[in-house]
Amino acid sequence: MSVAVEIAGLAKTYPNGLRALAGIDLSVSAGEILAIVGGSGCGKSTLLRLVAGLETPNAGSVRVGGDVVRGPHPAVGLVFQEPRLLPWLTVAENVGFGLSSLDAGERAVRVALALERVGLAEHAQAWPRELSGGQAQRAALARALVTRPQVLLLDEPFSALDALTRTALQDHLLELWAFDRPTLVLVTHDIEEALVLADRVVTLRPRPGRVDDIQTVALSRPRDRDAHNFEVHKRRLRAALNQSLAPDTLAPDSLTAAAL
Amino acid sequence: MTVEATAGLENGTLATAAAGPRPWRVAWPDWRPLLLGLALPLLAAAGWEIVVQAGLASGRLVPPPSRVAAALWKLARSGELWPHVGATAARVGAGFVLGGAAGILSGLAASYSPLFRRLVDPALQGLRAIPSLAWVPLFLLWLGIFETSKVALIAVGVFFPVYLGVMAAVLGVDRKIVEVGRIYRLSGLALARRILLPAILPALVVALRTGLGLGWMFVVAAEYMGASEGIGYLLVDGQQLGKPDQIIAAILVFALLGKMADALLMALFKPALRWQDAYQGGR
Numbered sequence: 001m002s003v004a005v006e007i008a009g010l011a012k013t014y015p016n017g018l019r020a021l022a023g024i025d026l027s028v029s030a031g032e033i034l035a036i037v038g039g040s041g042c043g044k045s046t047l048l049r050l051v052a053g054l055e056t057p058n059a060g061s062v063r064v065g066g067d068v069v070r071g072p073h074p075a076v077g078l079v080f081q082e083p084r085l086l087p088w089l090t091v092a093e094n095v096g097f098g099l100s101s102l103d104a105g106e107r108a109v110r111v112a113l114a115l116e117r118v119g120l121a122e123h124a125q126a127w128p129r130e131l132s133g134g135q136a137q138r139a140a141l142a143r144a145l146v147t148r149p150q151v152l153l154l155d156e157p158f159s160a161l162d163a164l165t166r167t168a169l170q171d172h173l174l175e176l177w178a179f180d181r182p183t184l185v186l187v188t189h190d191i192e193e194a195l196v197l198a199d200r201v202v203t204l205r206p207r208p209g210r211v212d213d214i215q216t217v218a219l220s221r222p223r224d225r226d227a228h229n230f231e232v233h234k235r236r237l238r239a240a241l242n243q244s245l246a247p248d249t250l251a252p253d254s255l256t257a258a259a260l
Numbered sequence: 261m262t263v264e265a266t267a268g269l270e271n272g273t274l275a276t277a278a279a280g281p282r283p284w285r286v287a288w289p290d291w292r293p294l295l296l297g298l299a300l301p302l303l304a305a306a307g308w309e310i311v312v313q314a315g316l317a318s319g320r321l322v323p324p325p326s327r328v329a330a331a332l333w334k335l336a337r338s339g340e341l342w343p344h345v346g347a348t349a350a351r352v353g354a355g356f357v358l359g360g361a362a363g364i365l366s367g368l369a370a371s372y373s374p375l376f377r378r379l380v381d382p383a384l385q386g387l388r389a390i391p392s393l394a395w396v397p398l399f400l401l402w403l404g405i406f407e408t409s410k411v412a413l414i415a416v417g418v419f420f421p422v423y424l425g426v427m428a429a430v431l432g433v434d435r436k437i438v439e440v441g442r443i444y445r446l447s448g449l450a451l452a453r454r455i456l457l458p459a460i461l462p463a464l465v466v467a468l469r470t471g472l473g474l475g476w477m478f479v480v481a482a483e484y485m486g487a488s489e490g491i492g493y494l495l496v497d498g499q500q501l502g503k504p505d506q507i508i509a510a511i512l513v514f515a516l517l518g519k520m521a522d523a524l525l526m527a528l529f530k531p532a533l534r535w536q537d538a539y540q541g542g543r
Contacts, residue, residue, distance in 0.1 A: 052443065054439060054442060054443070071442075071445070072442055072443050072444070072445050074445065077443075078443050080436070080439075080440075082436065084436055084437065084439075084440050086437065086440065086455070086458070086459075087535050087536075088458040088459075088461070088532075088535045089458075089535075097440075097444060097454075098443075098444045100444075100454075127534075127535050128535075129535075
């Protein structure tokens, strides 16, 4: 399978001296769904922002389809933790925001299809403030998918939603993914979400963020959240996550910081 | 009870929103507060009218409402008023458009480009510290005593509040919204047009209204300095010929024009601000 995203030796230190990421190597295949989990402050959101081209790394590189990422890439979409719909545009105009290069006719067709797919066709002319949290995030998904990105990045996209809406949207994301099978890179703090969606789950260890563990989820889709096998995977991933949160045995934080 | 009422209210709101077409609110204005607010000035005017009519005062320096109304009516009926209104409105209009446009453009540039801000903002802030009326003699010298100097003075008055308002508003735009634009590779003018301008529109309207108010202030100064036409000229004329009724009539015309211009500005922007989900004030 061809490589969609290639991350090599990626490091990010913020101007205030905080080392968010150090030496990340990851490669994501085309059409793969990769989940990134880790404790808070492990740099998982920073990693996603680097892939999106919203931040510049201090070392290393991100390649998308062979191009080195130096800013937002046209083949990459991003769904934020909040819907971030533009309040002055209707739902349809929001979804069509990234299609300004198309003529109005084709844009309308694409937007209508995208809204249909996320089940918001009858809300096309509504203002964002009139949508519920789940509807708004579905609109944000439609906005990101309507440009048919090869890579879709999702930064804890469902974490602000209630549990029922969250599971519904997880299933819905898989349905949407099935249309064009883009590569998905999903950051989450929810073990179950990672296991429902992903082919592989990467666990990051914090301060500075490094890859601590990679698990393959060998479960066929659709996945039953209550199945025994799912429980086994959950236990295994939780153990990896706990392990990543344990203090470094060889080089405690303070020592590493002092040595560097 | 209160909890239930609130829940019912929320359900109602949700139902309307889900129904598709936006609710078209027909709100009849409540006139009672207006009447209450008018009570004091009307009472004072009526009182003064009675005092003068009864011969207790001559009303020579403070004319009663009837005399002001008569003066206004005479000006309007003879057609003398309209060229004055036209001249003043044209000056304010031209100054507002020039100063407003300059204020928007430099406010956007100053907030978008740190270099422009460091280069230009200190100088502009320095110029802002000069009371704008102090420019009058210089403008008269540079631009002559006719329209150009008047429009320039008004434009200067309009420029600063618009510049400041736009710059502050852009610097206050939510980074998260700007990132949406960045993800779609917008920068420069496209980012300004598609993200920054719509995001600051509510603040821009406030800045423009403040600017317009100052424009009306400065047109009086400009016309007071020497004009053969304009409402400000009617003020000067009234002073020199000792016609306080004409002065008060001119003041009333100024108030009316200012209010109308403000209402027009609000009406122009209203369709573009329908999306707002803001506190309605006391509701």
